Amino acid sequence: MTTHTNPSTSLDPDNTTFKFPSHYSFPPFFTLQPVHTTRTSQLHSWSRLIQSYCQHHHLWTLSLTDALPSPLFTNTHLSRSLSLRDAREIISWMTTSEAGRRAEWTSPTSSTSSTSSTSTTSGDREDQKTRCYIFWRRPEEWASVIEEWVDRTGQKGSVLTLYEIVESESTRKEEFWGMERGLLERCLRVLVKGGRAQVFGREGSEGVKFF
Amino acid sequence: MLLHPLDLTTALRPSLLPDETLLFVQDAVGLYEGKFKLPKYQNGQAYLTSHRVCYVDHQEPRSCSVAVQLKDVERPDFYAGFLKSSPKITLYPKPSKRLSHATPIAGSSQLSSAPPSGPSTPAASLPSTATWVCPICSFSNPIPSNFDPAIANARTPLPPCLACGIKPPMVHVVKAAIAAMTNRQTAGGPSSVPVESPGGSISCPRCTFRNHPSLAVCEMCGASLASVADKRLELAKDITRTESPGPFLNSSPVGKDIVDCIKLSFRGGGEKIFYERLKNALVQRKWLLQSAPPIPKPRPASGSGQPDDCSTQTPERQKVVGVAGLEKRGLEQRRNNEAVIGTAFEDLDALMTSAKEVIALAEQFASQANIGTSGNPEANAAASALSLVTTKDMLGSKSESLYLSELSRNLAEWLTDDTRGILKTEGGIMTLVDLWAVFNRARGGVELVSPTDFEKAARKWDELKLPVRLRQFKSGLLVVQGRDRTDDKTIATLLAWLKDLHSEPPATEVSWDWRLYGRGVTAQETAERFGWSVGVATEELEMAEENGALCREQGLDGLRFWENWIVKEVGEC
Numbered sequence: 001m002t003t004h005t006n007p008s009t010s011l012d013p014d015n016t017t018f019k020f021p022s023h024y025s026f027p028p029f030f031t032l033q034p035v036h037t038t039r040t041s042q043l044h045s046w047s048r049l050i051q052s053y054c055q056h057h058h059l060w061t062l063s064l065t066d067a068l069p070s071p072l073f074t075n076t077h078l079s080r081s082l083s084l085r086d087a088r089e090i091i092s093w094m095t096t097s098e099a100g101r102r103a104e105w106t107s108p109t110s111s112t113s114s115t116s117s118t119s120t121t122s123g124d125r126e127d128q129k130t131r132c133y134i135f136w137r138r139p140e141e142w143a144s145v146i147e148e149w150v151d152r153t154g155q156k157g158s159v160l161t162l163y164e165i166v167e168s169e170s171t172r173k174e175e176f177w178g179m180e181r182g183l184l185e186r187c188l189r190v191l192v193k194g195g196r197a198q199v200f201g202r203e204g205s206e207g208v209k210f211f
Numbered sequence: 212m213l214l215h216p217l218d219l220t221t222a223l224r225p226s227l228l229p230d231e232t233l234l235f236v237q238d239a240v241g242l243y244e245g246k247f248k249l250p251k252y253q254n255g256q257a258y259l260t261s262h263r264v265c266y267v268d269h270q271e272p273r274s275c276s277v278a279v280q281l282k283d284v285e286r287p288d289f290y291a292g293f294l295k296s297s298p299k300i301t302l303y304p305k306p307s308k309r310l311s312h313a314t315p316i317a318g319s320s321q322l323s324s325a326p327p328s329g330p331s332t333p334a335a336s337l338p339s340t341a342t343w344v345c346p347i348c349s350f351s352n353p354i355p356s357n358f359d360p361a362i363a364n365a366r367t368p369l370p371p372c373l374a375c376g377i378k379p380p381m382v383h384v385v386k387a388a389i390a391a392m393t394n395r396q397t398a399g400g401p402s403s404v405p406v407e408s409p410g411g412s413i414s415c416p417r418c419t420f421r422n423h424p425s426l427a428v429c430e431m432c433g434a435s436l437a438s439v440a441d442k443r444l445e446l447a448k449d450i451t452r453t454e455s456p457g458p459f460l461n462s463s464p465v466g467k468d469i470v471d472c473i474k475l476s477f478r479g480g481g482e483k484i485f486y487e488r489l490k491n492a493l494v495q496r497k498w499l500l501q502s503a504p505p506i507p508k509p510r511p512a513s514g515s516g517q518p519d520d521c522s523t524q525t526p527e528r529q530k531v532v533g534v535a536g537l538e539k540r541g542l543e544q545r546r547n548n549e550a551v552i553g554t555a556f557e558d559l560d561a562l563m564t565s566a567k568e569v570i571a572l573a574e575q576f577a578s579q580a581n582i583g584t585s586g587n588p589e590a591n592a593a594a595s596a597l598s599l600v601t602t603k604d605m606l607g608s609k610s611e612s613l614y615l616s617e618l619s620r621n622l623a624e625w626l627t628d629d630t631r632g633i634l635k636t637e638g639g640i641m642t643l644v645d646l647w648a649v650f651n652r653a654r655g656g657v658e659l660v661s662p663t664d665f666e667k668a669a670r671k672w673d674e675l676k677l678p679v680r681l682r683q684f685k686s687g688l689l690v691v692q693g694r695d696r697t698d699d700k701t702i703a704t705l706l707a708w709l710k711d712l713h714s715e716p717p718a719t720e721v722s723w724d725w726r727l728y729g730r731g732v733t734a735q736e737t738a739e740r741f742g743w744s745v746g747v748a749t750e751e752l753e754m755a756e757e758n759g760a761l762c763r764e765q766g767l768d769g770l771r772f773w774e775n776w777i778v779k780e781v782g783e784c
Contacts, residue, residue, distance in 0.1 A: 028764035041778040
């Protein structure tokens with residue numbers, strides 16, 4: 001499961017429609033199974049579906065309340081949809097190591113203000129878990145992707161701003177284009193820890209230098 | 212042979228003959244022949260029935276089970292046990308079988324111990340149909356075959372009346388016995404007495420077949436030729452009779468085929484009740500009842516109830532013909548039924564005695580009530596189940612486990628009985644609670660089984676290796692099913708059904724690809740399809756789900772079960 005990466009890397013989400021897996025048209029898929037083996041298999045299928053869906057649509061985070069009516073969790077053709085509780089269950093399972101930690105809840109109190117600002121509307125404890133990262137690539141994987149890009153474009157040793165990496169026209173074609181700031185910081189932190197980059201500058205206008 | 216092979220039912224109990232009733236069961240019994248233990252017959256259950264004593268081995272029930280006919284038993288003997296020696300009941304065989312083989316001039320092989328009363332010869336035995344009519348209830352009782360009017364005195368034990376249980380006055384029985392004998396000797400003539408023809412062969416009184424003189428029963432029809440021997444012996448004009456057999460009977464001319472006695476060793480107790488009931492069974496001689504005349508029908512006018520009375524009715528009836536005759540016959544039939552029911556329920560003993568007729572009547576009523584309706588198996592089962600009951604009083608008081616194992620066998624027999632097909636009508640599986648209700652209903656309200664005992668008995672099926680098994684679903688529901696029905700088979704049938712749904716379009720328009728996925732089924736549909744109850748269907752579906760063969764869909768219209776395409780990855784295309 002952890003090695004699974006969906007090869008469909010169409011970077012133009014609007015041109016091609018997402019091809020749902022066959023399970024998506026199987027009505028019981030939308031009921032979380034109580035039997036362990038079946039449930040595990042189902043969770044894996046859901047995890048794959050969510051990841052490839054997010055990858056296809058370049059979604060970095062998923063807000064459950066927003067996503068539930070979306071085609072991801074609702075099959076209008078079958079008129080079947082996943083309940084909020086089951087969806088939360090699936091995401092929670094995706095955060096476990098068994099699923100390769102392909103998701104992570106974003107807490108409203110986290111420093112990544114850009115994601116937390118919209119996530120909390122009510123103070124309910126369980127409702128805090130409505131927003132999550134979907135790691136169709138883990139931060140470590142992203143780090144190597146960025147490093148590879150830096151290497152490919154010969155920018156080693158030069159200083160890049162975070163804006164340059166994820167929002168400039170030069171990276172428009174790259175997979176990590178449009179990555180949320182909080183996630184990017186985590187990727188860079190991985191590189192800094194490995195001694196392959198250095199982050200400096202003030203909050204909001206950091207620069208990064210790759211070695 | 213004194214020991215006969217024994218037929219066993221599916222539940223490894225002796226299969227009872229018609230009219231035979233079970234009286235007592237005791238486990239941990241061993242068999243002795245004479246003084247010696249019989250190998251392989253040392254641990255088993257002893258069944259006392261009205262006709263036989265049966266031994267069913269614990270280890271090898273099919274091969275090592277024997278029965279002793281009570282009619283071959285002269286008398287039982289009781290040994291209370293001493294130190295390590297277990298209590299025993301000895302069954303002494305009747306000499307009658309050997310009588311035919313032993314010639315009067317047996318010579319030196321005879322035992323020297325002569326009886327005190329000189330040359331002993333059996334008295335003129337009574338014809339097997341000799342009866343005495345009870346002065347209290349007018350029931351015709353058979354006269355015990357060892358009853359001899361010549362030597363009978365006040366101390367001679369007399370069996371009580373079979374119907375009312377009251378001992379008859381001695382004079383009454385003596386009179387009846389003498390009447391029966393004279394009747395046979397005078398009025399019988401050539402038709403009732405076996406005729407010894409000049410060639411030495413004896414022609415049978417019933418079918419006139421000429422038998423070899425050494426035979427005791429007719430080769431053709433099985434009628435007793437014993438009176439021939441009696442006739443010979445009557446010439447001696449000596450009708451003294453001792454209780455013990457004469458010396459020449461003790462000689463054993465045929466060697467190993469004939470055994471001195473059979474002993475039952477009671478290692479687990481219960482010998483006293485067994486002995487009591489054995490003695491009662493020997494006194495009652497139920498096996499004679501088959502040839503006994505039917506219970507006289509008391510007429511409403513006279514309470515005397517002479518057996519002759521009924522004969523006066525018959526010619527009258529035959530005279531009337533046509534619709535009037537039919538009506539009259541119907542009236543008589545009703546009056547007769549009334550009388551049978553009336554007498555039967557007068558007291559308990561009478562009910563026991565006339566049970567056969569009451570049951571027949573009940574069956575008749577049941578069938579009349581069922582005309583037009585498709586036969587209800589439970590109603591049919593009701594009356595016949597009466598003969599199968601194992602009741603607590605049949606068993607030793609302290610052996611609760613024995614009662615349970617007997618009940619368990621009883622149940623298994625009843626369930627596997629093909630004529631009733633209890634399990635078949637329920638789709639091969641039913642809940643224990645349903646079974647309990649059906650079983651108790653079939654017992655007709657008599658000797659009901661408590662739920663606790665019932666469950667305990669059902670739990671013993673595995674232990675006793677019976678052909679049914681009790682299964683517990685994970686919700687705790689207990690069901691009963693045949694041993695050959697495994698989960699795998701159930702799943703296979705479920706899947707086969709679901710597979711069929713791929714080819715038949717669903718009743719309503721569905722949005723998914725039913726050719727690929729089939730459709731989901733509810734427990735209700737499954738129950739209808741396989742004839743299960745809904746509870747059982749739910750449990751079977753959940754079992755299959757647990758197994759991974761099915762998966763569920765919780766929809767607005769309830770829970771549906773599907774083939775498990777989630778795991779199988781069908782459309783990996």
